[in-house]
Amino acid sequence: EVVIFWFRRDLRLEDNVALYHALQSERPVIPLFIFDTDILNSLPKNDARVGFIHESLQKINAKINAIGCSLLIKKGRTAEVWKTLFEEYTISAVFLNKDYEPYAIKRDSVIETLAKDNNASFFSFKDQVIFEELEITKSDGLPYTIYTPYKNKWLEKYKAMAPLQEYITLNYLFNFCKSNFDFPTLQQIGFEANSIKVLPHNLTQITNYHQTRDFPAADSTSYLSPHLRFGTVSIRKLVNWAVRKNDVFLSELIWREFFMQILFSFPKVVTHNFKSAYDGIQWRNNEEDFKRWCTGTTGYPMVDAGMRQLNETGYMHNRVRMVTASFLCKHLLISWQWGEAYFAEKLLDYDLSANVGNWQWAAGTGCDAAPYFRVFNPDIQLKKFDEKGIYIRQWIPEFDLGYGEPMVDHAFARDRAIAVYKAGILK
């Protein structure tokens, strides 16, 4: 008899809630990861995120090899993989950490039913966030849709609870099954290595985060986003640390949870405007314009530098994400869904809730979004946040040779956007 711990967005051994509980069961634990073909089939063969996941799993595998055990790695459609597992092993329980995305919720409920049909218990835990689902609600029990009151309630609740404990797994790792599974290469999974790598994370400058975070050349944000996405860092450790070091950095971690609970309570935001009054906006959706935006050739240096950074590294600084997203929706009148999909394909830290939430914020269609008549001027943003042009020269080497004409005049585009939004918003 064994229990299975299923790794998903929690690719670490330390401070992992479901893993802790699986090990506490004092039965042999098989640590499992499934490369889900329903997800993989839509990705390019050299997707950098698959490489990152593979690398993170290798690190875990190397650590548990030291106690004579290894990860069980499967590839296939999740439900089918589980059906085979139930045939191969006598599984008494399944342990996993919750995932709040609509696809994952459906997938997990299928596995829960399968477990019950096979007389196995099914245990799921909160691990990815400090507060989940409907833990932070208004007094009438409804979810918050405005960030500031959500954040205030979050902080109030956080301060009122006992200090977050670390889930020590180290002492119990010997409960892992001693079987030796083969660890597949990336090629065996059907993927190739990609030269794009996750940037080294950095917490040394976070004490000045509130002053420096908006300047893309300052290299002063944490670069933790892919790690938070795939769970290679623990949110509890990070929040405990942020509470002592920097309130503004902590607020960003709260934004992450804000958008997660929005996605959980309003799953329609994945494809539809949060504010349905905005459904009547007549987007231009011009393919040629979209191509220029994607390739970083709009003639606006801040926009182009951002898109080139994204294309080359899988990362873009937050301030520049705001400028490029606003430019696509407002200057080019291309619907946020196009931009969201492009970011989803390129970002190493791509996270459905944060991506959709921030895109809808930029388009003005989301909860607590920027008002539609606020149209960033990309040149003023450049002056404010990269005055010496250090960031843009890094991504546009030809900048000093005289940069091309903007593809659309700012004043014209601003007036057009306001007019189109005004006409499209239902009263």
Ligand code: FAD
């Ligand atoms: P830091 O400034 O060091 O922040 C620390 C952590 O806080 C981040 O790693 C992230 O987990 C969280 N965070 C920070 N800002 C936000 C925010 N605005 N919303 C939600 N969480 C936040 N972030 C993603 O993780 N995945 C995405 O797919 C994503 N798409 C975005 C799309 C657009 C159009 C915009 C404007 C922002 C998007 N963000 C996304 C938010 C933000 O830009 C990144 O989290 C941040 O730039 C990552 O760099 P960092 O880890 O150095 O951030």
